[in-house]
Amino acid sequence: xxxxxxxxxxxxxxxxxxxxxxxxxxxxxxxxxxxxxxxxxxxxxxxxxxxxxxxxxxxxxxxxxxxxxxxxxxxxxxxxxxxxxxxxxxxxxxxxxxxxxxxxxxxxxxxxxxxxxxxxxxxxxxxxxxxxxxxxxxxxxxxxxxxxxxxxxxxxxxxxxxxxxxxxxxxxxxxxxxxxxxxxxxxxxxxxxxxxxxxxxxxxxxxxxxxxxxxxxxxxxxxxxxxxxxxxxxxxxxxxxxxxxxxxxxxxxxxxxxxxxxxxxxxxxxxxxxxxxxxxxxxxxxxxxxxxxxxxxxxxxxxxxxxxxxxxxxxxxxxxxxxxxxxxxxxxxxxx
Numbered sequence: 090x091x092x093x094x095x096x097x098x099x100x101x102x103x104x105x106x107x108x109x110x111x112x113x114x115x116x117x118x119x120x121x122x123x124x125x126x127x128x129x130x131x132x133x134x135x136x137x138x139x140x141x142x143x144x145x146x147x148x149x150x151x152x153x154x155x156x157x158x159x160x161x162x163x164x165x166x167x168x169x170x171x172x173x174x175x176x177x178x179x180x181x182x183x184x185x186x187x188x189x190x191x192x193x194x195x196x197x198x199x200x201x202x203x204x205x206x207x208x209x210x211x212x213x214x215x216x217x218x219x220x221x222x223x224x225x226x227x228x229x230x231x232x233x234x235x236x237x238x239x240x241x242x243x244x245x246x247x248x249x250x251x252x253x254x255x256x257x258x259x260x261x262x263x264x265x266x267x268x269x270x271x272x273x274x275x276x277x278x279x280x281x282x283x284x285x286x287x288x289x290x291x292x293x294x295x296x297x298x299x300x301x302x303x304x305x306x307x308x309x310x311x312x313x314x315x316x317x318x319x320x321x322x323x324x325x326x327x328x329x330x331x332x333x334x335x336x337x338x339x340x341x342x343x344x345x346x347x348x349x350x351x352x353x354x355x356x357x358x359x360x361x362x363x364x365x366x367x368x369x370x371x372x373x374x375x376x377x378x379x380x381x382x383x384x385x386x387x388x389x390x391x392x393x394x395x396x397x398x399x400x401x402x403x404x405x406x407x408x409x410x411x412x413x414x415x416x417x418x419x420x421x422x423x424x425x
Contacts (some may be wrong), residue, residue: 090115091103091107091112091114091115091253091255091407092114092115092117092238092253092255093114093115093385094117094255094256095117095118095257095260095262095264095287095386096118096123096130096134096208096212096220097126097127097259097260097392098208098211098259098388098392098393099128099151099386099400100116100118100256100258100259100385100398101116101208101211101214101220101394102397103258103385103400103403103404104151104218104220104286105398105400107218107404107408108216108217108218109404110322110404110405112220112283112404112408114217114218115219115220115425116218116220116221117224117238118220118223119226120223121222123205123210123212123220123391124205124208124209126260126325126362127260127261127361127363128260128362128392129205130204130359130360131200131204131283131361131390131393132283132307132314132315132388133203133207133307133393134167134199134393134397135151135162135199135200135201135206135304136196136352136393136394137152137196137238138165138167138169138171138178138196143370144369144370144391146285147197147395147399147414148233148391148394148395148398149413150397151394151395151399152198154397154398155397159202159207160206161202161203161207162200162202163201163341164197165295166196166198166199166200166294167193167200167295168193168195168294168295168297169193169195169298169300169302170183170191170192170194170298170299170300171300178194181194182195183195186299187290187347187349188347188348188349193297193299195225199296200370201219201296201307204311204393207393208287215232222394224242224243225240225262226238226239226240227241228242228266228269228379228382229246230270231398233380234380235253235255236249238255244284249381253381254382254403254407255342255381255382256384256403257383257386258385258386260364260386261278261362263276263364263384263386263387264276270378270379272376272378273378274372274384274386274421275364275367276365276366276386277365278322278323278324278362278364278422279320279323279336279362279365280320280322280323280362281316281319281320281321281351281360281361282316282319282358282360283360284314284340284350284355284357285358285359286314286350286354286355287310287311287354287356288308288311289349292308292313292349293308294308296308299346299350302345302346303317303318303319304342304343304346305318308348314349315342315350316339317339317340317343334360338382340352340355342351362389363389363392364386364389365387365389365390370418371385371387371389371391371395371399372385372387372420373399373403374406374416374417374419374420374421375420376421377421383403383406385399385403387401387405398413399414401413402414402416
């Protein structure tokens, strides 16, 4: 049995990968529904351009997963204006941005998906496991590893058998659990707001991403979802219940980058929080202090884009197989 703490994109993709191997699992989620926290509030942009070649390889494999398996994925393309980073885009076609001020590189195979549809599809995969909601899990430890999972909301104590494995795929809950395991992950919590605008121009083109301003937007039916790309450091929350944050500074930055996205067209907004290590590589691998404990967290804003390939690799490791990717660059031990 694999006990997975966190029903975000990472935890649910891992459950799916384990099911394909016939391995039993249970996912524990502190929220009342799937997608209540970060994974369900993202822009749903699937990208392969990365300055880090290790992350880029995982992103390409994850894109292939979505093309093959995700019904909501659309190959809209991403029009990118890079900023002081060489993404080796010389072979990509060049296209003018919709505002006509400058051009960018068109990544034709990249695209978008609908995060809630993806999460709901994954959560319905119950052939080899169960997703339990309203479950805030803490670890009960001994010298031999985890002996039980304790639900601090429901009061239930779940015994962890000797051959069981525990995977911490929580986002904001990961720092508290790392304190329990004495694992120095150095995770930083950040906040980002996304703004949904009325699509008054009937835009149907690719995602437009201007790295110089940090702003990007994507089409979504009759709306355009945009962000100023801010990463605001915040303290981790104990639960999802805070009101979304609207930043007038961010709205002004978006309007400056894309003039047709002005505050008068704003329809709604939402805020999500992410955790990430200082080196921007997520953790995917065994805990060095606690036998049978694994980490699958710290994705920041990259969870949607790179979790599929890493979930497949981690599921292989949990099943005693050789992973398709070298997990050493993602090991929690790199912080020790």
